[in-house]
Amino acid sequence: GNSVTQMEGPVTLSEEAFLTINCTYTATGYPSLFWYVQYPGEGLQLLLKATKADDKGSNKGFEATYRKETTSFHLEKGSVQVSDSAVYFCALLNQAGTALIFGKGTTLSVSS
């Protein structure tokens, strides 16, 4: 079945450090892939998405590339800020478009 695996957290970084959060998936067909962010006390917000192989999603300095050959969608940012501290969820939408499958989430903590 469909599943998403993302790296365990928490991830603790200093401001301006480089960020990578790994995400791999198992799915039938060609799912759309997403990264959601959940700031403290708030709901999930869509950060970026990619709908087909080799697509790169980007937003707010974050990027992720849909790699079909490695079934991965790693999240990267070149220089993190304190305001990026949040929980990040990788997710896939099944091909039928009926269900979002989430990873367990990775907590990012950035200190100044």
Place this chain on the structure above:
Amino acid sequence: GAVVSQHPSWVICKSGTSVKIECRSLDFQATTMFWYRQFPKQSLMLMATSNEGSKATYEQGVEKDKFLINHASLTLSTLTVTSAHPEDSSFYICSAREMTGTHKGNEQFFGPGTRLTVL
């Protein structure tokens, strides 16, 4: 953008009581709404999918008599946790999807969540 609200944001109740959680799409018509449950430091688990005017589709392992879902209008879905027990304590999150209009497509817009604590 598309805004989804939930009410209440936090509720504490006694064991055995029922609690209703509302999910509203504020600026679009949500033909489909989803209910998720999130345990501490865990992922979101889809509980059920509801389409306006029809019965909800529950995921395997979710008791439909325990978690009553009603999607009576295009902007409102409710989740009622009946005869709540401490093990029902969790963070409940709804999302909404619009199939026509400005926000049409497969993207789900999430509410801020409702924290339920059953004593």
